[in-house]
Amino acid sequence: MSGHSKWHNIQAKKGKADAKRGKIFTKIGKEIVVAAKNGGSNPETNAKLRDVIAKAKAANMPNDTITRAIKKAAGELSAVNYETIIYEGYGPEGIAVIVECLTENKNRTAGNVRYAFSKQGGNMGTVGCVGFMFQSKGEIIIEKTDSVDEDELMMMALDAGAEDFVAEDEVFVVTTTPEDFGTVREALESNGIEFLEADVKMIPDTYTEINEEVATKFQKMLDVLEDDDDVQNVYHNAEFPEGWEG
Template identity: 85%
Template sequence: MSGHSKWHNIQAKKGKVDAKRGKIFTKIGKEIAVAVKNGGANLDSNARLRDVIAKAKAANMPNDNIQRAIKKAAGEADTVSYEDIVYEGYGPSGIAVIVETLTDNKNRTAGNVRHAFTKQGGNMGASGCVSFMFQKKGEIVIEKNDTLDEDELMMMALDTGAEDFASEDEVFVVTTTPEDFGSVREELEAQGIEFLEAEIKMIPDTYTAIDEETATKFQKMLDQLEDDDDVQNVYHNAEFPEGWEG
C-alpha cells in the first residue's frame, strides 16, 4: 500500500532537532500538563496522556523527565490554564499552514504567530481557510532496519486497524484514524516496534512544490514559529526541492 505523507521530505526540513531538544521537551511537558488536567495522572484511564507519552518517547525524552512532568502536572492541575488555539494561513507562494498552540496569553500568541507569517511574505487567514486541505490522522513513523520485514510489518499494522502503510526512503509510515491511533500504537509497541514519531497530526491531501528561494523564506518562517514557546505543532503542504538542505 502507498501513502502520501512525504514524511522524510518535511521532517528533514525541521532544522537541527538535537539543538532544539530542550525546547521540544518543554513543549511536550505542556501537552502532558494539559492531558493530566483534563484526564488525571492515571495512565490506565487517560488515553490522551498515553498518546503524549508515546510522542515523548519517540522524541527520546528521558523517562525521568516524563515522570517528573506527570508529577508536576498532577500537583498543579488546578493552576494549569493553557488554551488550545489553532491559527491558519498562507506562507510564501501560497503554502497552506496550520499552527497549533497552547497558550496562557492568546494576545501574545496571536501577535507572534501573525508576525511570523507576515515577515516572510505570508499572511494569517480566518479559521477554516486552509484546514479543509488537511485530514487529521494518526501517524506512526518507524525507521527501516535489517530486522524489520516490510511485508510482516505491513500485515501487522493493518491487522491492528491501521488505514494505510507506506514505505519511504528511510522509514515506514503507518497511518490511522484519530480514533484508532492509540490502539494501533499500543499493539505495535507490544510487538517491540520502536517509533521515530507517533502522534495525531494534520496531513495535507496534496503537496505544493516550492523552489529554493521560497524554501529559504519558508524555512525562516518555520524556524520562527517553532522557536515560539506557545507553538506546539506546525503543519504545511510544502514540498521542498530535492536535496535542499536549508
C-alpha cells in the same frame, strides 16, 4: 499502498532537531500537563496521556523527565490553564499553513504568530481558510532496519486497524484514523516496535512544490514559529526541492 506522507520532506533536520531538543521536551511537557488535567495523571486510565507519553519516548525524552512532567502536572492542575488555539494562513507563494498552539495568553500568541506569517511574506487567514486541505490522521514513523520485516510490520499494523502503510526511502509510515491511533500504536509497541514519531497530526491532501528561493524564505518562517514556546505544531503542504538543505 496509496498515499505518501512526504516524511523526509517535512522532518526537521537532524542537527536542528538536536539543537532544539530542550524546546521539544518543553512543548511535550506542556502536552502532558493538558492531558493530565483533562483525564487524570494515571496513564493506565488516560488514553490521551498514554499517547503523549509515546510521543515523548519517540522524541527520546528520558523516562525520569516524563515521570517528573506527570508529577508536575498532577500538582499544577489548578495553577495553569492552557487553551488550544488553531491559526490558519498562507506562507510565501500561497503555501497552506496550520499552526497549533497551547497558551495561557491568547493576545501574546496571536501577535507572535501573525508576526511570523507577515515577516516572511505570508499572511494569517481566517479559521477554515486552509483547514479543508488537511485531514487529521494518526501517523507512526518507524525506521527501516534489518530487524524490521516490512511484510510482517504491514500485516501487524493493518490487523490492528491501520488505514494505510507506506514504505519510503528510510522509514515506514503507518497511518490511522485519530480514533484508532492509540489502539494501533499500542499494538505495535507491544510487539517491540520502536517509533521515530507517533502522533495525531494534520496531513495535507496534496503538496505544493516550491523552489529553493521560496524554500529558504519559508524555512525562516517555520523557524520563527517553531521557536515560539506557545506553538506546539506547524503543519504545511510545501514540498521542498529534492536535496535541499536549507
